[in-house]
Amino acid sequence: MELKLLIIGFGRVGRGFAELLIAKRKTLQQQFGLNCSVVAIVTRRSGAIVDERGLDLSKALKAARNGRSLAEAGPAVKNVSTIDLLSNLDYDVLAELSATDIETGEPATSFIKQALNRGRHVITTNKGPVALHLNELQKLAGLKGAVLRYEGTVMSGTPLLNLIRNNLAALSIRKIRGIVNGSCNYILTRMEEGLSYDQAVEEAGRSGYLEADPTADVEGWDAAAKLMILSQAAFGVRLKTEEVERRGITNLTRKDAQQAKSKGKVWKLIATLEKTENGVEAKVGPEMIDLSHPLAAVRGVTNAVTISTDYLQDVTIAGPGAGNCETGYAVLNDLLACAHF
Ligand code: HSE
Secondary structure (H helix, E strand, O other): OEEEEEEEOOOHHHHHHHHHHHHOHHHHHHHHOOEEEEEEEEOOOOOEEEOOOOOOHHHHHHHHHOOOOHHHHOOEEOOOOHHHHHHHOOOOEEEEOOOOOOOOOOOHHHHHHHHHHOOOEEEEOOHHHHHHHHHHHHHHHHHHOOOEEOHHHOOOOOOHHHHHHHHOOOOOEEEEEEEOOHHHHHHHHHHHOOOOHHHHHHHHHHOOOOOOOOHHHHOOHHHHHHHHHHHHHHHOOOOOHHHEEEOOOOOOOHHHHHHHHHOOEEEEEEEEEEEEOOEEEEEEEEEEEEOOOHHHHOOOOEEEEEEEEOOOOEEEEEEEOOOHHHHHHHHHHHHHHHOOO
16 A cells, blocks of 8 residues: 655654654565655745655655755745645645644644545644544544544553553543653653752753643643543543643742652642543642652653543553654554554
8 A cells, every 4th residue: 555645844753753654664565565655744944845756754854853954855845835735735644743732723723624624634743633623623534534643642652542442442431640741740750850940841851852832841731732632532522721720840849859759759740531420520730649659650751641441440551751753653653544554
């Protein structure tokens, strides 16, 4: 099978995905009979390149890593809007990997709709469109016979959404609780180890874990958006942003982190989603938990989530919560779903 991809966004995730596409090219061919080519890369800052015969991804990666124009890697298109490219190019899958706007979900939501309206499959790691509009986008995909996947929006490439969709199918989920923001967990871990809040935030930024707007992480918006996605994926219930009770980690200091440690406790940013008689309740906030608690052992950028079900009790999944290739892997795995593997 041949799949032509149009990629929007060539930041950390886009590049992580491109790296994996190159590294796994043979595996995809040999194990799945899948040949992928990238026909367009569209970016906000360094323009768009298009080659319907397939772009040279290694060249694109090299140009992007060296901060040079993508035009070095393929024919640049000028004065054509992204919507026009989505409407006119010949592609099978849109990989929408641009930075998140949690407030409006735009312009990514319009890009995704445009591709779905043409019956093209869509993969996205962009939390805004999924948190705000998953049910609507899924309906549109169904109507057009397209696949919509968004594994990388929660827990990076750790397959939480696939677990809920496939392996916990037909179970009734009561509660989902855990650590869903990698950078906050990293920052809290480093503060416990002696760094100041500012030093820890700076380090998380350097490691590439923070959102383009870091307040999204430290004020809990990112974790809230993830709960909004999980609420739709697990309960089919769309929550409004203001329905998520949200507190971030900005008031915590190195002293707090170390005092907790001396009491045999640790601060974690905990996200909880629970089905109650009054509907779905969602909250994000720092909690001081005992060192003996399983979530206390989740350190650095690792995420962990426990899903409470009716017949399988509690199922816990842990793994990377952020990272370029880690999130790139979510896109690769979603690509296999689009190819119906
Ligand atoms: N900024 C996000 C986090 C990236 O730290 O979890 C992955 O969604």
